[in-house]
Amino acid sequence: MMQMKTNNISDNDINNHDIAEDSVDITQLRTPIKVDLSPIYNFLGARTTQAWVDAAIADLPTIIQDHANCEKKAAGTAMNLIFRYEFSYDLQRKLAQLIREEMLHYEQVLGIMSDRGQEWRYLSAGRYAKGMLKHKRTYEPAAMVDVLIIGAFIEARSCERFAALAEVIDDERLAKYYRYLLKSESRHFEDYLALAQSLSEDTIDERVAFFKEIEAELIVIPDTELRFHSGTPA
Numbered sequence: 316m317m318q319m320k321t322n323n324i325s326d327n328d329i330n331n332h333d334i335a336e337d338s339v340d341i342t343q344l345r346t347p348i349k350v351d352l353s354p355i356y357n358f359l360g361a362r363t364t365q366a367w368v369d370a371a372i373a374d375l376p377t378i379i380q381d382h383a384n385c386e387k388k389a390a391g392t393a394m395n396l397i398f399r400y401e402f403s404y405d406l407q408r409k410l411a412q413l414i415r416e417e418m419l420h421y422e423q424v425l426g427i428m429s430d431r432g433q434e435w436r437y438l439s440a441g442r443y444a445k446g447m448l449k450h451k452r453t454y455e456p457a458a459m460v461d462v463l464i465i466g467a468f469i470e471a472r473s474c475e476r477f478a479a480l481a482e483v484i485d486d487e488r489l490a491k492y493y494r495y496l497l498k499s500e501s502r503h504f505e506d507y508l509a510l511a512q513s514l515s516e517d518t519i520d521e522r523v524a525f526f527k528e529i530e531a532e533l534i535v536i537p538d539t540e541l542r543f544h545s546g547t548p549a
Contacts, residue, residue: 350497352478355471358504360531363479370541370548371476372483379428379489380438381543385473386421388444390414392466400459406510413506416499427489441542444469446533447526456514463511464522468530470503472544 356362371378390413397410428435447468451461474497481493512519538546 350501352474352497352501355474355501355504358471359468359475360527361535363476363534364547366547367545368479368483371480374541376433377438377541378543379424379433380436383421383424383428384438385543386417386424390417390421393417396462403514405513409506409510413503420496423492427492441540441545442538443533443542443544447529450526450529460511460515460519461522463507463514464519464526467504467507467511468526469544470500470507472530472534474500474504476543
């Protein structure tokens with residue numbers, strides 16, 4: 316597994332999204348001032364159930380592994396989009412920032428796994444992202460608008476679950492890392508929504524409301540697999 320080297324990151328570095336060339340020792344990260352999550356809670360159509368939190372705490376290795384997978388997939392998705400939609404400067408710039416940030420988070424989670432003695436294992440994708448993507452429109456730019464709206468919900472749900480886990484995890488180091496992630500994750504969903512609106516001549520409110528219902532249902536209804544974005548454990 317990848318080992319993480321020690322670098323000190325200041326609050327200023329975090330706010331400016333400066334990324335060192337070497338890996339980052341998360342023990343050196345300073346937890347930012349408490350983040351206001353009310354926009355996240357208002358955006359999402361449902362809150363994470365206590366049953367999911369209990370299941371996640373009981374099987375943290377699966378949650379950590381799937382978190383790593385999510386960070387890698389987010390970077391990969393952004394990389395694919397940056398080649399497909401080269402016409403938009405704002406989209407290119409935001410995607411480039413997102414790729415750097417998600418890959419840094421991926422490396423940090425790998426470090427957590429290594430420190431915990433947790434081996435990498437194959438973990439199949441859950442139903443969550445596929446459950447939303449199957450409703451994506453097939454023509455442009457509507458398809459891209461939907462992809463960005465879905466991305467907003469994925470980022471918002473990630474943030475909501477980092478907060479929920481940080482409150483109850485006994486491992487203070489892991490809880491601190493999840494609180495650290497709130498700073499960046501809490502703004503990602505708004506970036507996605509702004510980009511989606513910039514690609515549409517009409518308001519995206521109707522599509523946002525549409526996916527809000529779908530995402531909430533995926534979170535609330537029983538789910539046979541435990542994943543970072545899974546629904547209520549069956």
